[in-house]
Amino acid sequence: xxxxxxxxxxxxxxxxxxxxxxxxxxxxxxxxxxxxxxxxxxxxxxxxxxxxxxxxxxxxxxxxxxxxxxxxxxxxxxxxxxxxxxxxxxxxxxxxxxxxxxxxxxxxxxxxxxxxxxxxxxxxxxxxxxxxxxxxxxxxxxxxxxxxxxxxxxxxxxxxxxxxxxxxxxxxxxxxxxxxxxxxxxxxxxxxxxxxxxxxxxxxxxxxxxxxxxxxxxxxxxx
Amino acid sequence: xxxxxxxxxxxxxxxxxxxxxxxxxxxxxxxxxxxxxxxxxxxxxxxxxxxxxxxxxxxxxxxxxxxxxxxxxxxxxxxxxxxxxxxxxxxxxxxxxxxxxxxxxxxxxxxxxxxxxxxxxxxxxxxxxxxxxxxxxxxxxxxxxxxxxxxxxxxxxxxxxxxxxxxxxxxxxxxxxxxxxxxxxxxxxxxxxxxxxxxxxx
Numbered sequence: 001x002x003x004x005x006x007x008x009x010x011x012x013x014x015x016x017x018x019x020x021x022x023x024x025x026x027x028x029x030x031x032x033x034x035x036x037x038x039x040x041x042x043x044x045x046x047x048x049x050x051x052x053x054x055x056x057x058x059x060x061x062x063x064x065x066x067x068x069x070x071x072x073x074x075x076x077x078x079x080x081x082x083x084x085x086x087x088x089x090x091x092x093x094x095x096x097x098x099x100x101x102x103x104x105x106x107x108x109x110x111x112x113x114x115x116x117x118x119x120x121x122x123x124x125x126x127x128x129x130x131x132x133x134x135x136x137x138x139x140x141x142x143x144x145x146x147x148x149x150x151x152x153x154x155x156x157x158x159x160x161x162x163x164x165x166x167x168x169x170x171x172x173x174x175x176x177x178x179x180x181x182x183x184x185x186x187x188x189x190x191x192x193x194x195x196x197x198x199x200x201x202x203x204x205x206x207x208x209x210x211x212x213x214x215x216x217x218x219x220x221x222x223x
Numbered sequence: 224x225x226x227x228x229x230x231x232x233x234x235x236x237x238x239x240x241x242x243x244x245x246x247x248x249x250x251x252x253x254x255x256x257x258x259x260x261x262x263x264x265x266x267x268x269x270x271x272x273x274x275x276x277x278x279x280x281x282x283x284x285x286x287x288x289x290x291x292x293x294x295x296x297x298x299x300x301x302x303x304x305x306x307x308x309x310x311x312x313x314x315x316x317x318x319x320x321x322x323x324x325x326x327x328x329x330x331x332x333x334x335x336x337x338x339x340x341x342x343x344x345x346x347x348x349x350x351x352x353x354x355x356x357x358x359x360x361x362x363x364x365x366x367x368x369x370x371x372x373x374x375x376x377x378x379x380x381x382x383x384x385x386x387x388x389x390x391x392x393x394x395x396x397x398x399x400x401x402x403x404x405x406x407x408x409x410x411x412x413x414x415x416x417x418x419x420x421x422x423x424x425x
Binding site: 019084085088 | 298302304305309310
């Protein structure tokens with residue numbers, strides 16, 4: 001069973017890194033969004049530093065919505081979803097393995113890119129670490145909430161936009177606590193650790209809810 | 224091992240494709256499902272694999288481990304080949320082997336058996352339809368399963384590929400396996416036949 005799950009994880013990662021659009025597109029979008037904002041706002045460094053954490057989180061949130069709709073529908077389109085359903089492994093665990101691969105391919109690059117982009121926005125060094133840490137704990141929640149939308153996309157050909165719209169409201173708590181923790185790191189109104197723990201808790205909850213709901217949706221849709 | 228279908232009724236999109244279908248396939252036997260387009264051949268295979276639920280009736284695979292869904296004892300090859308264009312042939316097959324539990328021939332042996340040796344390192348997006356079909360058939364032997372459910376298995380295969388398939392199927396049947404194939408073309412294996420009519424009666 002572990003071998004089967006590892007095979008799913010490795011296969012999805014290989015596809016993501018080999019098909020150019022998969023992994024790179026989120027980071028490029030993130031980069032584009034964050035680099036144009038200073039041009040739009042103007043050379044007001046204190047203002048940029050104040051809104052920086054929010055800009056980085058919004059960028060990461062939107063970037064991680066890209067490509068979600070293909071997680072299961074690509075397998076549906078070429079028939080491999082049938083094989084995944086007949087594997088001697090519960091679909092919930094396969095969904096979790098696919099979610100993990102998607103996060104490594106799309107979420108992890110955002111975590112690594114965020115501190116570098118933070119420099120562009122004039123964030124304090126302490127905040128750079130905080131933004132990486134909050135994204136590291138928070139982006140898995142975005143991906144695993146997204147799994148549910150990804151499962152629904154199986155029934156909605158070219159439903160990418162709809163998936164993003166469906167998932168966006170679910171991700172708002174992650175955004176709120178993620179930004180709060182980052183701001184707290186630089187001595188904001190709330191302490192750093194409380195919202196950070198909530199972000200972590202949201203991620204842990206989605207590790208269970210996301211794959212179970214996604215598997216249920218796929219079974220329902222395909223019948 | 225015996226595959227039994229009793230009183231099977233299939234409704235798709237509000238339309239009854241067939242009703243009260245009964246058949247039995249014993250170990251070592253093949254069943255060909257024929258009939259015009261839209262008669263429900265593919266749906267029948269999906270029912271047998273457990274990918275669809277029947278509107279009525281019962282499907283049982285006697286002799287498989289109790290408590291296991293029938294699909295875990297079955298290979299299902301639909302009209303799609305379930306191969307990823309971005310991956311090489313050997314990578315695709317190794318994935319299937321690991322996913323389905325392995326225990327059969329090695330990837331290299333299976334590729335040789337279906338006539339794809341030498342193409343192991345070629346990305347599948349370069350493959351022709353027939354080569355993709357051969358790769359899909361290679362899945363049958365990297366992870367042995369007693370029940371083969373095949374939807375038009377020889378589509379796009381050349382004459383030699385059809386012989387290869389017939390040999391694989393004959394070997395599977397000789398080992399006590401079961402083959403259920405939906406087809407329009409003769410498959411060169413001895414088999415009982417069930418004809419689905421456009422009107423629904425079997």
